[in-house]
Amino acid sequence: MKKPRAAAESAAPLPEWEALVVEAVGTVIEFWRFKRNQGRVWALLYLRGRELTAAELQEALELSKGAVSMVTRELEQWGVVSRSHAGSDGVWRFRAETDLMKMVGRVIEARESKLVLGVKADLERAERLARQRDDVPPDVLARLQRMKTLAAVIDRAVRGFLHTARLDVGGAVSVLSGVLPARRARRTSARVNPG
Amino acid sequence: MKKPRAAAESAAPLPEWEALVVEAVGTVIEFWRFKRNQGRVWALLYLRGRELTAAELQEALELSKGAVSMVTRELEQWGVVSRSHAGSDGVWRFRAETDLMKMVGRVIEARESKLVLGVKADLERAERLARQRDDVPPDVLARLQRMKTLAAVIDRAVRGFLHTARLDVGGAVSVLSGVLPARRARRTSARVNPG
DNA sequence: CTTGCAGTTCAAGCGCGCTTGAACTACACC
DNA sequence: GGTGTAGTTCAAGCGCGCTTGAACTGCAAG
Numbered sequence: 001m002k003k004p005r006a007a008a009e010s011a012a013p014l015p016e017w018e019a020l021v022v023e024a025v026g027t028v029i030e031f032w033r034f035k036r037n038q039g040r041v042w043a044l045l046y047l048r049g050r051e052l053t054a055a056e057l058q059e060a061l062e063l064s065k066g067a068v069s070m071v072t073r074e075l076e077q078w079g080v081v082s083r084s085h086a087g088s089d090g091v092w093r094f095r096a097e098t099d100l101m102k103m104v105g106r107v108i109e110a111r112e113s114k115l116v117l118g119v120k121a122d123l124e125r126a127e128r129l130a131r132q133r134d135d136v137p138p139d140v141l142a143r144l145q146r147m148k149t150l151a152a153v154i155d156r157a158v159r160g161f162l163h164t165a166r167l168d169v170g171g172a173v174s175v176l177s178g179v180l181p182a183r184r185a186r187r188t189s190a191r192v193n194p195g
Numbered sequence: 196m197k198k199p200r201a202a203a204e205s206a207a208p209l210p211e212w213e214a215l216v217v218e219a220v221g222t223v224i225e226f227w228r229f230k231r232n233q234g235r236v237w238a239l240l241y242l243r244g245r246e247l248t249a250a251e252l253q254e255a256l257e258l259s260k261g262a263v264s265m266v267t268r269e270l271e272q273w274g275v276v277s278r279s280h281a282g283s284d285g286v287w288r289f290r291a292e293t294d295l296m297k298m299v300g301r302v303i304e305a306r307e308s309k310l311v312l313g314v315k316a317d318l319e320r321a322e323r324l325a326r327q328r329d330d331v332p333p334d335v336l337a338r339l340q341r342m343k344t345l346a347a348v349i350d351r352a353v354r355g356f357l358h359t360a361r362l363d364v365g366g367a368v369s370v371l372s373g374v375l376p377a378r379r380a381r382r383t384s385a386r387v388n389p390g
Numbered sequence: 391c392t393t394g395c396a397g398t399t400c401a402a403g404c405g406c407g408c409t410t411g412a413a414c415t416a417c418a419c420c
Numbered sequence: 421g422g423t424g425t426a427g428t429t430c431a432a433g434c435g436c437g438c439t440t441g442a443a444c445t446g447c448a449a450g
Binding site for chain 2: 015018020023027043049122123126127130133136143147154156164165
């Protein structure tokens with residue numbers, strides 16, 4: 001075999017600083033309702049900056065064979081990781097895309113959209129049903145109305161957030177890729193939202 | 196027993212339109228990582244617009260005794276529901292507060308803050324450790340740096356979202372209370388929210 | 391064709407947090 | 421004091437989604 005590894009199999013195979021980064025990203029991604037291991041895989045690929053094989057991922061992150069397969073497929077479907085069949089040995093290699101936020105934003109937006117549409121429909125149906133009855137006092141109807149307003153307001157705020165996050169991150173300055181805006185400015189985050 | 200209810204115990208004791216609203220709020224609140232039943236309880240209290248006893252909540256929402264106790268206590272701690280010991284029969288009654296978003300915003304902000312601070316600390320520690328070594332190439336350090344930037348950007352976007360949501364909802368026009376901008380109408384729980 | 395490795399699939403297992411319900415406390419009334 | 425009702429607490433149970441690992445597919449070399 002071509003893997004004469006030195007360290008024991010059970011010990012954490014990652015240097016501490018890499019582990020810290022990987023776990024940090026895992027935690028954040030988990031917070032956004034993705035799977036922790038999706039974040040960990042992406043983080044390692046991004047940090048290393050080169051292609052890694054499934055076996056390398058499996059060992060570095062202590063995942064099972066199945067988990068690597070699942071997680072990479074999902075990341076690929078979202079377009080945050082790409083896979084290449086590098087000719088030499090016929091083994092798949094994975095690489096991180098740098099427009100993470102665009103994709104995360106898209107997914108979050110889709111989820112939020114689905115939720116809001118459902119809620120909106122339910123509230124409207126409830127209102128219709130309530131108006132058909134004669135035992136629902138007008139102040140109750142008014143509050144039902146206000147809930148619809150609240151829903152709309154939250155929806156707008158969420159879309160604003162996504163817009164801001166994606167523009168700031170993926171816009172003029174691509175934070176994660178190496179592309180810097182011009183000669184000047186090391187870290188000028190493109191300020192898009194006024195205020 | 197003083198509760199000669201007509202319907203069977205197992206059937207949904209809520210008219211459909213109310214159930215729709217209650218479940219819709221439950222779904223939304225769950226999406227924001229609160230407990231579904233917290234949303235359901237608040238929604239019913241808000242919709243009814245009057246105080247309800249624990250027993251009424253329990254029956255209407257088909258909750259256990261313990262669940263009502265827990266959920267109401269949590270809602271109370273967050274200040275979205277208030278409890279009053281209405282003298283007559285020495286029974287607790289609950290009422291919905293209308294500044295829901297302020298509280299939800301506060302809680303989300305606290306959570307997000309905790310997360311971001313932890314992640315920030317970890318990334319900085321990772322960077323320090325990495326710089327102490329001689330085997331970490333500069334491009335890797337640069338990417339680590341960029342991750343820190345990304346974290347800061349996301350953090351700003353989240354705070355922007357919370358700011359927007361709270362201002363829009365709790366600001367000049369208090370959406371959930373009865374206070375309307377011009378024509379001030381019926382329920383004057385006159386809440387004035389300064390920016 | 392057989393062997394062996396890379397990768398995929400999916401049923402079963404596991405972990406984790408929510409809910410239940412019974413025991414317990416508090417308090418009012420007799 | 422005793423009895424009854426309202427409310428609280430918390431260990432055990434349950435549900436649900438993620439992970440595992442073994443069986444399976446596919447492919448390339450012998």
